[in-house]
Amino acid sequence: MTTRVATTANAIAEFLIQQLPAEPTRMLAIQNPAEYTRQKAVYDGALEQVQRLIDVSAEPKRVGDELKQAATQETLAAENAKLLEAFPRLAREDARERFFAEAFKAGEDFGFSQDEMQGFTDHRYFKVMHYAMLGFRAEQAKSKALTKVANAPPATAKSKPKGPANPQARKNQDAMKRLAKTGSIKDALLIDFE
DSSP, rough: HHHHHHHHHHHHHHHHHHHOOOOOOHHHHHHHHHHHHHHHHHHHHHHHHHHHHHHHHHHHHHHHHHHHHHHHHHEEEEEEEHHHHHHHHHHHGGHHHHHHHHHHHHHHHTTTTTTHHHOOOOHHHHHHHHEEEEHHHHHHHHHHHHHHHSSOOOOOOOOOOOSSSHHHHHHHHHHHHHHHHHOHHHHHTOOOOO
C-alpha cells in the first residue's frame, strides 16, 4: 500500500513538473525586470509545490520501511524461539556462536554464499544445515573407520592346546566344585591357588 501511495504521489509530481512554466531567462531579467520577477515567482511557487508533493511521497515509503523492519524483527524473534525450542542449548551464548559457526561452515561446504546465509530468517534452514553437518561428519567418520579396518593387519586366531586338557587345571576345577558343595576345609586345601 505504501508503494502504491508513493507511486501515485510521484506520478502526480511528474505531471506537475511537466506543467511547470518555463523558468524565465536571464535575458528577460535585463529586458523586463518586472516580468522576470513575476515569472520567477510563479515558477518558484510551482516548484515549491512539486517539492512538497515529492516530500509527501517519501513519507509512506519511510512508514513502510519502518513497518517492514518491525515485521522483520517480529519474524526473527519468532524464528529464534522455534530454534531455541528445537535446540535448547542455544540459550547459552557460547553454544549459540558455535552452532551458527558450524551451520554456516556446513552451508558453505554445500555451496551457499555468506550473503545468502545472512538472509536466512527461517529456523528450518539452520536445522537442516546442522543435521547435514552431523551427517557429513558421520560419513567422514565411517570412511575413516573403513580405511583403518582395511589397512589393519589380519587378526591371528589363538591356537587351542592340542591333546588332553591340563590335568592340574581339571583337578583344581573339580576341587572348587566340591568346596562349593561341602564348604569343608579339607576340600579347600586340595585347591592349588598358584
